[in-house]
Amino acid sequence: MADLKVNVNGITFKNPVLTAAGPNVRNAELMLKAVAGGAGGVVSKTVSLKPAHDLRPTIRRAVCQGIMNCETWSETPFEEMLEEYRKVKETGVPLIISIGYKPEEVKKLGSIIEKEVAPDAIEFSTHYVGGEIGPLIEVARSLRETVKLPIWMKISPNFPYVKELASRVSEYVDAFVAINSYGPVLNFDVESMEPLLGSEYGQGWLSGPPILPIALRIVYEIATVQDKPVIGVGGIEKGVDAIKFFMVGASIVQVCSAAIKRGHTVYGKIAREIEEWLDAHGYRSIEEIKGLYKEKLKERRKFSKIPVMTIDENKCTGCKACISRCIQGALYMDGKVAKVIGENCIGCGYCQDYCGYGAMKLQEV
């Protein structure tokens, strides 16, 4: 059986599935439920010096199995959270405390938390720090000057210069966490025109499966420009989602929306699915698949001219699933099999995703 144990910044996690900051880890009771549900480590809801006051409703269903929210940070004063953290620390499960936002805030919170709780690491959220590199580095540097604990920097997906930020800030932090929820986004009920969320005009942040590809791209970029560990988060619902994050360079992962949707046992379930996938593919540890995507890219087939879709008539079952997927009119049925009109095909590859029989392949002809 594959070994799920991982070590990041000298912290040993019994499995690589941690909680991500959110309502799922708002207090000790919920954090302990996550531990009982199999989480390999706990990252708590972000606290700041002043408690938040979020307008209700704060969490709604969104497109493509996602979630939209307008939660900001913890509504519980951080002084009250100190006791909550201690209860989690007693379990021996690695505890990472999330804080925000301005340099003077993280300095104060960081030093109190290091002294009073001594968690395994401190994560800081950059969600409300803006899009300029300078202020983001400033927060990281302030925290570095203040605490000795490992520092995890959480990256927001709307930040445009991720590679530059990661390489420049790497000296101040011990790991990166990518990504926070995406947005702002907006949705409302079309009949009543009521916003779904209680925020100013119904705007909020998108999370869950719709943001998984954004998160993969950002984890890949961070992992390729610097050497500090990267923690993947965004849309993970199943073991194979997490496997993709390891392949693009993540060391461990975090989960928030899937827990909101499916409860506290989701962490352990994802961990078991990771183990099953590794076993089924002959890998003994996460380390063995970490960064494999970049390696494989070197062997990628490249076309020297525009390819055309080809169909293996022995494999085509005549199911017609591809036919309506070609807006170019390059596919037609010839008796019981699908065929391609070469001069209409633009080699986009889209129809191939609907062939469940492996009968379609792009080729240079």
Ligand SMILES: Cc1cc2nc3c(=O)[nH]c(=O)nc-3n(C[C@H](O)[C@H](O)[C@H](O)COP(=O)(O)O)c2cc1C
């Ligand atoms: C309702 C809600 C509240 C959240 N609160 C925080 C927070 O306080 N601090 C933070 O860094 N991220 C917060 N997040 C972002 C998550 O930690 C996570 O980065 C993001 O949702 C993507 O992961 P997911 O798709 O597994 O949810 C929140 C997400 C949701 C859905």
